[in-house]
Amino acid sequence: MDSNDLTQWVVHIEVRLKPRVARSFETLRGHVHDWLTSSFERISLPSSLEGWEDIPVLASAVEHVEACESVCPHPSLAISEISFQIHIYQLSSTDTFEEYTNHDGVQTGEDDTTASTVWELPNRSFEGMWESLIFPDTVKLQLLDYIQATFVLSDADIDFNLVTWNRVVLLYGPPGTGKTSLCKALAQKLSIRLSHRYPQSRILEINSHSLFSRWFSESGKLVQRLFTSINALVDEEDTFIVVLIDEVESLTASRAAVMAGTEPSDGLRVVNALLTQLDKLKHKKNVLVMATSNLMNAIDTAFIDRADIVQFIDLPPREAIYAILRTCLMEMMSKKVVEPVDVPTIADARMYERAGDFTSMSPSEAPEDPDLLSVYVAFRLLELAAECKALGVSGRALRRLPVLALAKYIGVGSITTHLSPPMSMKNVQANGNGRPVVTNGIPRHVGRAADVVTWLGAIGKVLKDRPALPV
Numbered sequence: 001m002d003s004n005d006l007t008q009w010v011v012h013i014e015v016r017l018k019p020r021v022a023r024s025f026e027t028l029r030g031h032v033h034d035w036l037t038s039s040f041e042r043i044s045l046p047s048s049l050e051g052w053e054d055i056p057v058l059a060s061a062v063e064h065v066e067a068c069e070s071v072c073p074h075p076s077l078a079i080s081e082i083s084f085q086i087h088i089y090q091l092s093s094t095d096t097f098e099e100y101t102n103h104d105g106v107q108t109g110e111d112d113t114t115a116s117t118v119w120e121l122p123n124r125s126f127e128g129m130w131e132s133l134i135f136p137d138t139v140k141l142q143l144l145d146y147i148q149a150t151f152v153l154s155d156a157d158i159d160f161n162l163v164t165w166n167r168v169v170l171l172y173g174p175p176g177t178g179k180t181s182l183c184k185a186l187a188q189k190l191s192i193r194l195s196h197r198y199p200q201s202r203i204l205e206i207n208s209h210s211l212f213s214r215w216f217s218e219s220g221k222l223v224q225r226l227f228t229s230i231n232a233l234v235d236e237e238d239t240f241i242v243v244l245i246d247e248v249e250s251l252t253a254s255r256a257a258v259m260a261g262t263e264p265s266d267g268l269r270v271v272n273a274l275l276t277q278l279d280k281l282k283h284k285k286n287v288l289v290m291a292t293s294n295l296m297n298a299i300d301t302a303f304i305d306r307a308d309i310v311q312f313i314d315l316p317p318r319e320a321i322y323a324i325l326r327t328c329l330m331e332m333m334s335k336k337v338v339e340p341v342d343v344p345t346i347a348d349a350r351m352y353e354r355a356g357d358f359t360s361m362s363p364s365e366a367p368e369d370p371d372l373l374s375v376y377v378a379f380r381l382l383e384l385a386a387e388c389k390a391l392g393v394s395g396r397a398l399r400r401l402p403v404l405a406l407a408k409y410i411g412v413g414s415i416t417t418h419l420s421p422p423m424s425m426k427n428v429q430a431n432g433n434g435r436p437v438v439t440n441g442i443p444r445h446v447g448r449a450a451d452v453v454t455w456l457g458a459i460g461k462v463l464k465d466r467p468a469l470p471v
């Protein structure tokens with residue numbers, strides 16, 4: 001951007017408070033703004049910000065500050081180019097609660113089926129999920145922008161008869177590509193970003209299979225009953241509700257298939273009931289329906305037609321695989337399971353690749369010099385990512401590779417420490433190669449870690465066992 005250009009980019013700053021801190025969010029927002037504008041010249045996007053620990057009022061209340069990714073094409077921005085939107089939030093640790101329904105609508109215990117599970121948002125169980133999901137392009141930001149666009153139009157009091165939307169998003173694609181996780185992560189993000197409008201947020205996950213009653217013809221009624229409880233939640237106008245329908249094809253089986261006799265006739269009642277209920281929900285501002293499917297062809301076209309966004313989520317491309325494997329490796333390094341080295345980002349790895357810095361090297365020739373070792377790691381990770389891409393490995397299977405590598409090729413016995421449960425202080429004593437440390441008050445042993453070259457080699461071997469590798 002031209003330095004004379006007065007355009008400012010909106011940058012979202014998310015400030016997570018410690019549990020049980022009872023301070024005015026408005027006052028804290030002011031302190032965070034003052035700290036940002038007085039302490040930084042530039043901010044990298046995305047990045048975790050540090051330095052608030054030196055401001056007593058922030059140190060006593062804050063747990064984490066994140067400058068979120070932005071549509072801005074620059075990796076960092078000068079403070080003068082930024083218009084801050086500061087979101088203060090506190091995580092709920094509340095366990096999920098389940099809503100029960102049965103054929104006659106009375107909770108009786110044995111016959112009850114769990115029709116839905118509800119979480120308060122933002123919830124500790126979903127923290128970090130957004131960052132951990134890696135997709136090509138700007139899939140995540142586009143989805144976030146879509147929701148924000150609906151709020152801009154709602155605020156402008158746009159006539160719903162002229163410009164309309166249904167608040168329904170459908171993600172489809174192969175299994176294990178992160179669709180369900182993306183829905184949950186998006187719900188968490190929205191609960192933080194929309195907290196000035198909606199002080200409460202919840203996600204309600206529908207258990208599609210439970211809605212098929214063993215009492216013939218009851219399923220349509222079960223859907224209606226479930227939506228009666230959803231409507232009760234939505235009626236609280238200061239609460240934002242995300243309704244997640246996983247495997248939506250089981251609830252919205254194509255009516256053509258039902259007519260042709262390839263689907264049970266109960267399916268017809270369910271899909272009709274669901275479409276009717278969705279039409280009623282679309283007038284509510286505080287609800288978003290997110291659905292996922294592996295079988296797009298099996299979904300009734302009337303449901304697809306109601307979705308404002310139909311987004312294909314594919315198997316990860318090489319760059320995303322690199323980034324996912326890198327996060328796995330870095331997590332293991334941070335927990336001392338793998339010896340720490342600098343693992344280049346995908347951007348750096350591609351730079352090395354373009355510069356021709358890679359020469360084919362066998363693991364026995366891996367350099368000892370830390371800088372060269374880090375280039376070697378980038379090289380091996382790119383190779384592994386290309387292999388995974390060729391095999392069509394899903395994101396879910398990628399995250400399993402470290403466990404398989406440890407179990408099959410490294411050997412559980414060759415690594416000590418974090419495999420054992422936390423010990424009390426009096427039990428802490430140096431053992432074997434380990435020495436005791438205290439992390440967050442929990443004593444742990446730092447033991448023998450595998451070296452990164454061995455790890456990468458083991459992951460390569462797991463990929464070679466193709467039949468045993470669940471993709």
Ligand SMILES: Nc1ncnc2c1ncn2[C@@H]1O[C@H](COP(=O)(O)OP(=O)(O)OP(=O)(O)O)[C@@H](O)[C@H]1O
Nearest residue numbers: 132133134135175176177178179180181395396399
């Ligand atoms: N693109 C990705 N980036 C990072 N992690 C991913 C990605 N895709 C999948 N994963 C990992 O795989 C796990 C499974 O993902 P998830 O259940 O959301 O996939 P899904 O597409 O909904 O699968 P299914 O269709 O089988 O229900 C997640 O916990 C996540 O760790």
